[in-house]
Amino acid sequence: MKEKPEEKTEMKSDVQQGTLALMILKTLEVLGPVHGYGIARRIEQISGELLAVNQGTLYPVLLRLEQEGAISSKWGASENNRRARFYQLTRAGRKLLQAETREWKQTEAILSRFFELKPEDLR
Amino acid sequence: MKFLKSCFNRLRNSAIRRREERLNEEIAGHIELQTEENLRAGIPPAEARRQALLKFGAVESMKEEYRAVHHFVFLDALLQDIRFAFRMLRKSPGFTAVAILTLALGIGANTAIFSVTDAVLLKPLPYKNPARLVWPTLQFPKTDLHGSFVPHPIYFAWRDQNHVFSGIAATHFVQEFTLTGTGAFPERIAGMRVSANFFSVLGIELARGRSFNSQEDRPGGPQVAVLSYGIWQSRYAGNPEILGRTIMLDDKEYSIVGVLPASFKFSTLGMQPQVYLPLAAPAVNASSPIWFLGVIARLKPGVTLAQAEADLSLIDSHALPLLPKFFGDYTQKVDLSIVSLHDHLTGSVRTPLSVLMAAVGFILLIACANIANLQLSRGTVRAREFGLRSALGATRFRLARQLLTETMLLSVLGGLVGVIVGFWGLSLLRSFMPSGLLNVLSVHIDAVALAFAIAASVMAGVISALAPMLSLSGANLNDAIQAGRIQIPGSRKNAFLRNLLAVSEVAAALILLVAAGLLLKSFVRLTSVSPGFDPHNVLTARISLPYNRYSTDAQQAAFSVQLLGRISVLPGVLAASLSTSLPNMLSSEMRMGIEGRPVPAYNDPTATVPLDSVSDAYFRTLKIPILSGRGFDDGDGPNTEKVAIVNREFVQRFFPRGENPIGRHILMAVGTSDQTPVSIVGVCAAIRRAGPGEKPLPQVFQPLAQSPSTEISILLRTASNPTALLSALRLQVLAIDKELPLFDVSTMDDLLAGETRGQRFETSAVGLFAALALLLAGVGIYGVISYLVSQRTHEIGVRMALGAQRGDVLRIVVRDGLFIAGTGIIIGIGGALVLTRLLRSLLFQITPTDPSTYSVVAIILVTLSLAACWIPARRAMRVDPLIALRYE
Known part of the structure; x- marks a missing residue:
């Protein structure tokens, strides 16, 4: 029981670099201002537990995005009336998200075309 | 240093602390929320918190990553190094002091020398687009014409026929003028004759007025002048209505047409002209004198030095043979060189x-x-x-x-x-x-x-x-x-x-x-090379008599006699004398021959000998030994036989076979209508006029009474500190003529020290x-x-x-x-x-x-x-x- 979570982590796919940032941006676009825990839960729900992220890894990414100006943060009150840091998409972040999304879709389209290739297509 | 460090540390620490606190609070809140959710799912409290922590992952490694994002890791280590280095240095103050002092001397010496090198060799000259400015010049190696210069007919040919310059200007040498008539005391100032386009070739805009026009830049043209900013300020107090007024130079009137900007600087041979006059070089014909010019030209865009050299050489091949006979047979062997103006000006200091x-x-x-x-x-x-x-x-x-x-x-x-x-x-x-x-x-x-x-x-x-x-x-x-x-x-x-x-x-x-x-x-x-005379305790000064008031020999001689009479009796003066030039300067030269020998060829350089007029006490004042014969005395007047004293080098050149020169006659201005015989009465030891590194030259002296001059150098041998006599000397000169400035006042020791x-x-x-x-x-x-x-x-x-x-x-x-x-x-x-x-x-x-x-x-x-x-x-x-x- 004790070692189970770690095993689980190994079996599930590693989060590709940059993907986590994109997920955070998309989450913030949908939900509006939300705290770190909220973002973590949302990503877990959407990915359907297929993707296991140590929730802590979120925070360095949040800091980087904030330094890049894609998101901003301020203190607010959480559901249990504690102080929590709320993150919000900035105008630059919105643009970044759009650009990233477009790129991601392009990559996806190209890759899916490759996967659909059959031997006879190359003749 | 300590204060700065602590400030910096405090600033950095507070920034880091705030960020760490924020992170800790976020982590705590996050785990709290997850724990509550786990509790709601029915997990017992202890297990709920453990699962929340597990789900969050390793806190410390995350924190490391978080700090790395914040770029503080590198800086942190650096600061730690610096702090540690400081501590190490403080621990061994002796080592630190020696090391810092050593480096300070090394870096300081380098910075000082570099700033000179930078200014002299690396920085551009203060003219417009100075990289295109060049200094073309000629050398006549087979003649006794030393140095580099351009005879003015050649300059005219270059100016009129070249295809490589967008402008070509000429300068005459720097002359000294006596400036009078502005109410203040008379003053010696440096002036230079320049062609009309001189300022435009350098790319200088005048602060006021205009430069010369072509009417003024010709012989007999209007007498006009351009003032430097310095003389405008010092002599005219920056008077804005200066244009059109006149300036008196050597008792001649020049109309002021322009004033240069304060930033303009030009220097040649260590002299900085304070007033500029039009060149007005004489027209080229057989009888005209030849002026030796310095030439500054601006290359057309895209023209290289080699192309310019080729173009000028071609012009030279036609123009050089047209030079008067003075240049005689030597025109075939002439060296043309074109260097950048910058190289020309800085060449002498490059090696040092x-x-x-x-x-x-x-x-x-x-x-x-x-x-x-x-x-x-x-x-x-x-x-x-x-x-x-x-x-x-x-x-x-x-x-x-x-x-x-x-x-x-x-x-x-x-x-x-x-x-x-x-x-x-x-x-x-x-x-x-x-x-x-x-x-x-x-x-x-x-x-x-x-x-x-x-x-x-x-x-x-x-x-x-x-x-x-x-x-x-x-x-x-x-x-x-x-x-x-x-x-x-x-x-x-x-x-x-x-x-x-x-x-x-x-x-x-x-x-x-x-x-x-x-x-x-x-x-x-x-x-330690002896100059050939005793320079200690000698005061020197110069006077230049204005020609319009001292035009005759009698007037000039009378002035000399009066001046000598006054300064010889000044208290503290052991001996006083006058001369046409100071013993550390080159004197004017005269073509001469020996009576009874063939007239030397016109272009024979050895026939040209330095000549000075000196008063009787000259040899005694400078302690130059008379080797044979006699010195000058009261008996050598304007109406007695013309006499001369020659030096040993003269005897060696003109009497190489040991003949006795005393009683022989020198023919001054030999071969011309002015030819005059002069009897040699004495032989003196040589003095080194060209500087300690040069050989003494042959020299002839004449008595000032027989050959007076407007150019007068005063030499006073004193019992003690010579500069103490300066004001007395000045008073005596002004007592004779209140318009006469005394200039180049110095001690002989200082003059010689200046040479080295x-x-x-x-x-x-x-x-x-x-x-x-x-x-x-x-x-x-x-x-x-x-x-x-x-x-x-x-x-x-x-x-x-x-x-x-x-x-x-x-x-x-x-x-x-x-x-x-x-x-x-x-x-x-x-x-x-x-x-x-x-x-x-x-x-x-x-x-x-x-x-x-x-x-x-x-x-x-x-x-x-x-x-x-x-x-x-x-x-x-x-x-x-x-x-x-x-x-x-």
């Missing part, structure tokens, strides 16, 4: 500056070697510390960075002090420097020089860190930590590095010392640097030897226990010191033989390989190394075998 630049470069290298050496010694002492650090997980890279940080900190501190040294050094340099160039180029420590100082500091830091870092890479740090205090492994490579550094210090110091020795010896020889000013500057600067190098090399040897002694205390103890005497110990230590010195001296001599060739053009009567200089320098260095060994050797001899061995 490169020598100084090289000298200070050596100083900095020696300083770096010293720091490296000191670091190495300490590095070995600190081997345990480094061993411990590496055992605790520091990588080699981290240790190397620590060393680099320490030397960097040292060199930056050294650089800061060095800039102060540089400011001080530059003001010292400026007071020594030949003044000519400083008129045009402004020399000061500016942003470029500061950038250079910073670059030099950083480089010094890296260079001094190299050796210690190298030794680190080879050392076995594990051994270091295991070793006891006594057996610190002074690895073989370390010893080699240290010796190498000390050897190169000695070698560099030797090169500098040889250079300084050669310059010093040459300077001593130069200044450049050499004095080079010698003292290089000498100073060599002394510095000697000191630094001494410190270097001392450091190495005393380190070696401390390392060998144990060995020496054993040897003494086995019966070695103090003398043996001394021999061991001195042998090490002499090995370093000897190797350094041999390498240094090799380097000096190559490098001192640079000096050849600066040396007088001495070759760059002068053996006695080399021997003396070698002896100095050996003595220095023995002295540097002395203190450590004494320590070694006092080693008590019992104590030394007890550490075992």
Whole structure:
């Protein structure tokens, strides 16, 4: 029981670099201002537990995005009336998200075309 | 420094603390929320919190990552290094002070010399697009016409026929004028005749008015002048209505048409013209005199120097044969050269500056070697510390960075002090420097020089860190930590590095010392050349009589007699005399022959001899011996037989077969309608008029009473300090003519010292640097030897226990010191033989390989190394075998 979570982590796919940032941006676009825990839960729900992220890894990414100006943060009150840091998409972040999304879709389209290739297509 | 550091730390700490606090709070909140959710899912409290923590992951590694994002890791380590370096430096204040001072001297000397080099050799001239300005000139090597110049008919030909210049301007030499009639006292000012387009070729806009037009730039044209900003301010108080007013120069009126901007600077032969007149060169015909001009031209875009040279050569081939017969047969062999105006103006200081630049470069290298050496010694002492650090997980890279940080900190501190040294050094340099160039180029420590100082500091830091870092890479740090205090492994490579550094210090110091020795010896020889007269306690001054009031010989002679009568009786004057030129200046020349011999060919240079008119007491005043015959006396008047005194060189040239010259006749202006016979009555010793480095020239003297002049030099031999008589002299001149300015007032000693000013500057600067190098090399040897002694205390103890005497110990230590010195001296001599060739053009009567200089320098260095060994050797001899061995 004790070692189970770690095993689980190994079996599930590693989060590709940059993907986590994109997920955070998309989450913030949908939900509006939300705290770190909220973002973590949302990503877990959407990915359907297929993707296991140590929730802590979120925070360095949040800091980087904030330094890049894609998101901003301020203190607010959480559901249990504690102080929590709320993150919000900035105008630059919105643009970044759009650009990233477009790129991601392009990559996806190209890759899916490759996967659909059959031997006879190359003749 | 401490205050700054603490401020910075506080700032950084608070920033980090705030961020860490924020993160901690976020983490706590996050886990809280997850725990509550787990509780709601029915998990027991303890398990709920554990699962929440598990889900969050490793907090510390996340925090590391978080900090890395914040870029504080690198900065943190750097700050830690700097803090640690500060602590290390503070722990050994002696080392720190020596190191910082060493580097400060090195960097300061470099900054000062660099700022001069930058201004003189690297910065553009203060004219528009100065890179296109060139100085074309001709040399007539087969004639006795020395130097480079352009005869004005050639300038006309170039101006009218060239295809390569967008403008070509000409300057005449700088003349002196007496400025009168503006209410204030009369004054001598420098003026220069320039072609009408001179200012436009340089790209200078006048501050007021206009430049000359072509009407004014022709013989007989309107008399006009352009004023420099300086004379406009000093003489006319910056009067805005200056244009159209007149200026009186040598009792001639010139109408002022323009004023130059304050920023305009032009200097030739060390003189800065204060007023400009139109060139108005004479038309070219057979009877006109030839003017020797300086030419400044602006290359058309895209034209190279080679193309310009080809174009001018072509013009020369037609124009040179048209020169008057004066240039005779020599027109075939004429050297044309075109250099950039910048090269022309700075050519004479290029070699001395490169020598100084090289000298200070050596100083900095020696300083770096010293720091490296000191670091190495300490590095070995600190081997345990480094061993411990590496055992605790520091990588080699981290240790190397620590060393680099320490030397960097040292060199930056050294650089800061060095800039102060540089400011001080530059003001010292400026007071020594030949003044000519400083008129045009402004020399000061500016942003470029500061950038250079910073670059030099950083480089010094890296260079001094190299050796210690190298030794680190080879050392076995594990051994270091295991070793006891006594057996610190002074690895073989370390010893080699240290010796190498000390050897190169000695070698560099030797090169500098040889250079300084050669310059010093040459300077001593130069200044010990007797000028041929006694220059001590002689006051000199000059007067120029305005021609319109003193046009006849009688008027000029009367003035001389009156002046002599007044100044001879001044209290404190032992002898007073007048002459047409000062004995350190070249006199005017006259073509002459000997009666009864064929008239010399027109272009025979040996027939042209310097000629001066002097008053009776001239030889007595300057203590020039009369070798045979008699001096001048009251009997030599305007109506008696014309007489002359010649010098020994004259006799050697004109009477080479030992004939007696007394009683023979010289024909002045031989072959012309003015030919006059003059009887030789005496022979005097020669004086060196062309400077101490030159041979004395033949010379003829005539009595002032028989050949008066408007150009008068006053010579007063005084009983004591000659300058005390200055105001009395001035009063006597003004009492005769209140419009006459007295100029070039000086003592004869100062005039002669001025001739060797450049050499004095080079010698003292290089000498100073060599002394510095000697000191630094001494410190270097001392450091190495005393380190070696401390390392060998144990060995020496054993040897003494086995019966070695103090003398043996001394021999061991001195042998090490002499090995370093000897190797350094041999390498240094090799380097000096190559490098001192640079000096050849600066040396007088001495070759760059002068053996006695080399021997003396070698002896100095050996003595220095023995002295540097002395203190450590004494320590070694006092080693008590019992104590030394007890550490075992």
